[in-house]
Amino acid sequence: MSPDLWSLIWDILQSKLFLELVFIPGIAFIALFTVIVVWAERKILARVMMRYGPLHVGKVAGILQTIADTLKLLFKEFIPPRRAHKAAYYLTPVFVASVPTLALTAIPFSKDWVVFPSDLGLLIAFAVFALSPLLAMITGWACNNRYTVIGSLRVIFQDVAAEIPLLLSALGVVMLSGSFNLVNIVESQRRLWFAFLQPLGALVFFIALIGEIERVPFDIPTAEQELVFGWKTEYGGILFGLLMFGEYITFAAGTLLFVTLYLGGYLGPSFLPPMAWILIKMGILVFLLILIRGAYPRLRIDQLLSIGWKWLIPLAILNVLVTMDLIYFYPWILGG
Amino acid sequence: MSLRKVKRGPKVIKTLNNLIQYVANWARLSSLWSVHFETGCCCVEFMAVSCSRYDWERFGTLPISSPRQNDLLVIEGIVSKKMAKRVKHMYDQLYDPKYVIALGNCSITGALFKESYSIVKGIDKVIPVDVFVPGCPPRPEAQIHALRMLQEKIRKENLESGAIVPKNNSESLEEKTGQKSTHSNKNKKSQEK
Amino acid sequence: MSVVVRTLKPLCLAFTHMFRRVFTIKYPFQAPVIEDDYRGRIQFFPERCISCGICESVCPTAAIKLVEVKELEGFSEVKKFKKPQLDFGRCCFCNFCVDYCPSEALKSTWLVELAEYEKSKLTYTPYKLSKQPERPKLLPKPKLVKLEISKVRGAGHAPLKKERGKK
Numbered sequence A: 001m002s003p004d005l006w007s008l009i010w011d012i013l014q015s016k017l018f019l020e021l022v023f024i025p026g027i028a029f030i031a032l033f034t035v036i037v038v039w040a041e042r043k044i045l046a047r048v049m050m051r052y053g054p055l056h057v058g059k060v061a062g063i064l065q066t067i068a069d070t071l072k073l074l075f076k077e078f079i080p081p082r083r084a085h086k087a088a089y090y091l092t093p094v095f096v097a098s099v100p101t102l103a104l105t106a107i108p109f110s111k112d113w114v115v116f117p118s119d120l121g122l123l124i125a126f127a128v129f130a131l132s133p134l135l136a137m138i139t140g141w142a143c144n145n146r147y148t149v150i151g152s153l154r155v156i157f158q159d160v161a162a163e164i165p166l167l168l169s170a171l172g173v174v175m176l177s178g179s180f181n182l183v184n185i186v187e188s189q190r191r192l193w194f195a196f197l198q199p200l201g202a203l204v205f206f207i208a209l210i211g212e213i214e215r216v217p218f219d220i221p222t223a224e225q226e227l228v229f230g231w232k233t234e235y236g237g238i239l240f241g242l243l244m245f246g247e248y249i250t251f252a253a254g255t256l257l258f259v260t261l262y263l264g265g266y267l268g269p270s271f272l273p274p275m276a277w278i279l280i281k282m283g284i285l286v287f288l289l290i291l292i293r294g295a296y297p298r299l300r301i302d303q304l305l306s307i308g309w310k311w312l313i314p315l316a317i318l319n320v321l322v323t324m325d326l327i328y329f330y331p332w333i334l335g336g
Numbered sequence B: 001m002s003l004r005k006v007k008r009g010p011k012v013i014k015t016l017n018n019l020i021q022y023v024a025n026w027a028r029l030s031s032l033w034s035v036h037f038e039t040g041c042c043c044v045e046f047m048a049v050s051c052s053r054y055d056w057e058r059f060g061t062l063p064i065s066s067p068r069q070n071d072l073l074v075i076e077g078i079v080s081k082k083m084a085k086r087v088k089h090m091y092d093q094l095y096d097p098k099y100v101i102a103l104g105n106c107s108i109t110g111a112l113f114k115e116s117y118s119i120v121k122g123i124d125k126v127i128p129v130d131v132f133v134p135g136c137p138p139r140p141e142a143q144i145h146a147l148r149m150l151q152e153k154i155r156k157e158n159l160e161s162g163a164i165v166p167k168n169n170s171e172s173l174e175e176k177t178g179q180k181s182t183h184s185n186k187n188k189k190s191q192e193k
Numbered sequence C: 001m002s003v004v005v006r007t008l009k010p011l012c013l014a015f016t017h018m019f020r021r022v023f024t025i026k027y028p029f030q031a032p033v034i035e036d037d038y039r040g041r042i043q044f045f046p047e048r049c050i051s052c053g054i055c056e057s058v059c060p061t062a063a064i065k066l067v068e069v070k071e072l073e074g075f076s077e078v079k080k081f082k083k084p085q086l087d088f089g090r091c092c093f094c095n096f097c098v099d100y101c102p103s104e105a106l107k108s109t110w111l112v113e114l115a116e117y118e119k120s121k122l123t124y125t126p127y128k129l130s131k132q133p134e135r136p137k138l139l140p141k142p143k144l145v146k147l148e149i150s151k152v153r154g155a156g157h158a159p160l161k162k163e164r165g166k167k
């Protein structure tokens, strides 16, 4: 090989895009996040119930549990149901696992560490979030099973109830920072985090986010006691693993978005690098969401709809109005 | 789904095959997800073993609700003839590799209800069973012991004697169980009325 | 306001439970104390048995059957008598046979780990029934623990020095 090729490879290896795609927020970050969070979720839920959780796999605290699960799913067979749409059955898990990663490209991990810097970064993240229920619907329809179809219909209901307050409450942030660019949004929180400036908007966004990423208490589409496993019922083997992988990437993207919008993103005292701060904040939020899973029972679909339409949307609109008033009458709140 | 056995060929391929099989067996035995499929009163003790006091999630089991993602079917107690069809159906829904534990004497022989007209006397007439756990109902300790026996069985499954497992070890297992530990060898007999 | 308190209370409860003492017994390494009169595996003392057959007729599940003892099976001196053979695949551990046996030739022990890979292995011949039960090889020697409930630290277990109740 010529030295030119070597230098080219060396340049590619050193380039920022390569680092971003491979480490943060790329493949390594996503895989590590999934492995650690699945393990931590089982451990924390077990501790809430005063038991050990995974303990004997991998000698120390069951640390190899997720890896064993993944390997087992790899070595397991999967059969499409007889009347399923074969192409959709095989392809949708791949998309479910890969589409939410696009939301991570818009998140700034430090001032100049964004995979896809754009003036409309917030809209990109929301567009990706809006895609995932469509994929869930196709998945449920492709399996041609009554439980999956009911599950995918519930995804649509839930999405309408959660997506609108999500967008409306994010509008307050956009008005305060005057930009859709996520880096600008983070930079305008240098004085005060938006969570303190708009507690109402943050609360509405948080609740709507739990509904959007389908976690307990809003995991209605996969309700295990009513529908067998919701729209994931017919999947086994590594296809099921891909579906769970997609779920946890959505989880990561959702928490990162909340941190970026309301908790000051990568900002923090300078003794740690900005990337560490965003990861620490994200870890705390992930812990809180897991604890919520341990504490609350699941709501019914009609309860979720009434919460979404009767409480979250009016509160989000109220939040927008209050923010407008603040900006009009007290412009010094923006920091001049 | 077992890896194809290599009959002839260089020892390297045999060793590699064994290595992959060993890893697969380790992964299978340390994440035996099971469904809570109640057939009789033994399910109360099965709940006890899944709860805080004995907590068999320590060994990597996970209660999961869809049969598609399951590896372990636990027959919890008495099976009536009407239920036996459902048990067979349920067993067919699981994807390979799948393992069965028969819990309680009712599922082994019909025990107390042996003279009843509506009871299947032995679930092994309907589906192949890996481990039989006597007791009425079996204590959680007995169930955890059965799980460890099943894990020990899976650990040696489909391994050719050679590089990883010493030769006498796998032979002694076959002596002990009296059958080859692959699932294909088990005859599936459906219960006739 | 009460809505907020009611909503946040389970979350706080879950958080405080994380730091409570763990309730689980790590079973193969720790074992709970089983009562001395727990009805587990049945132990047979062949030299006391008078072959009366009461245990066979009293057993509700027909698990006990009197069989001819052959010389090969270890009791050469009492070969002309019938001895009980017990099918643990049937026995419901009611202990009727132990209670009714006139010469106390049957006793129940604490052993519960009777699982087998094969159904036929569950039928215990008189000779197998008379052997002292051993701990299965898969299980390491456990530490014994006993239940302990305190108002401060919650329910848990404490180690116990006493040997497991042997009979």
Ligand code: SF4
Residues within 6 Å of the ligand: B040, B041, B042, B076, B077, B078, B103, B104, B105, B106, B107, B111, B112, B135, B136, B137
């Ligand atoms: S073995 Fe005993 S506890 Fe189990 S199902 Fe039968 S009667 Fe019930």
Ligand code: SF4
Residues within 6 Å of the ligand: C048, C049, C050, C051, C052, C053, C054, C055, C056, C084, C100, C101, C102, C103, C104, C105, C106
């Ligand atoms: S074990 Fe007891 S009851 Fe049974 S035959 Fe012997 S002496 Fe009689």
Ligand code: SF4
Residues within 6 Å of the ligand: C058, C059, C060, C061, C062, C063, C064, C086, C090, C091, C092, C093, C094, C095, C096, C097, C098
């Ligand atoms: S304990 Fe009861 S069921 Fe078991 S052998 Fe004795 S009498 Fe029969």
